[in-house]
Every structure is written in structure tokens, then in C-alpha cells.
Amino acid sequence: GSYLHKKQNVLITGPTGAGKTYVACALAAQACDQLYSVRYHRLSRLLDDLSSGRLDGTYQKQLLALSRKQLLILDDWGMEKLSPDHA
Numbered sequence: 001g002s003y004l005h006k007k008q009n010v011l012i013t014g015p016t017g018a019g020k021t022y023v024a025c026a027l028a029a030q031a032c033d034q035l036y037s038v039r040y041h042r043l044s045r046l047l048d049d050l051s052s053g054r055l056d057g058t059y060q061k062q063l064l065a066l067s068r069k070q071l072l073i074l075d076d077w078g079m080e081k082l083s084p085d086h087a
Contacts, residue, residue, distance in 0.1 A: 001034050004071060024073050036070040043074045 003010055010027065012020045028038045053059035066072060 001030055001036075004031055004034070004036055021075055024075060028071065028073055031071045037068065038071040038073070039066065039069040040073040040075065042076050044076065046074065 012023055014020050025040070028040055031038050050059060050062055053062045
């Protein structure tokens with residue numbers, strides 16, 4: 001967990017089925033055990049939620065909530081093409 005203390009990014013890559021999500025969730029569990037605040041998102045869902053937030057006025061509140069987390073896990077990055085709304 002020293003990467004959290006040092007505020008370093010971790011990038012997990014590999015083919016489908018290699019266990020990237022499992023490793024990310026294990027890192028999240030370890031961070032929670034060390035009392036860090038953690039948030040997990042599938043990137044496509046997060047982008048959809050942020051787009052909705054722009055329409056309903058909660059966008060800034062959503063960004064603030066994300067910025068307060070000490071560990072943010074974005075899963076399935078690059079699995080889908082981004083729409084112009086998400087770019």
C-alpha cells in the first residue's frame with residue numbers, strides 16, 4: 001500500500017480474463033483495511049453518470065465526491081469507444 005502514501009498511480013494491464021479486476025479489487029480491499037477512502041467505477045458507467053450530472057445539476061457535486069477519495073479505481077478503461085459526450 002505504499003503507492004497510496006506516495007500518491008502514485010497504478011496501471012494494471014493484460015488480456016481479458018487475466019484477473020485485472022480481481023487485482024484492482026484486492027488493492028481496494030487492502031486500502032480499505034488501511035482506512036483509506038476508496039471508490040470503484042466501471043469507466044463507461046462513471047462517464048454516463050457524469051453526463052447525467054451535467055443535465056441534472058449534480059456534476060460538480062459528483063466531481064467533488066470523487067476528488068475526496070484517496071483511491072479511485074477505474075475499471076474497463078478502453079473497452080468501449082467514447083462518445084462525443086464523454087470525450
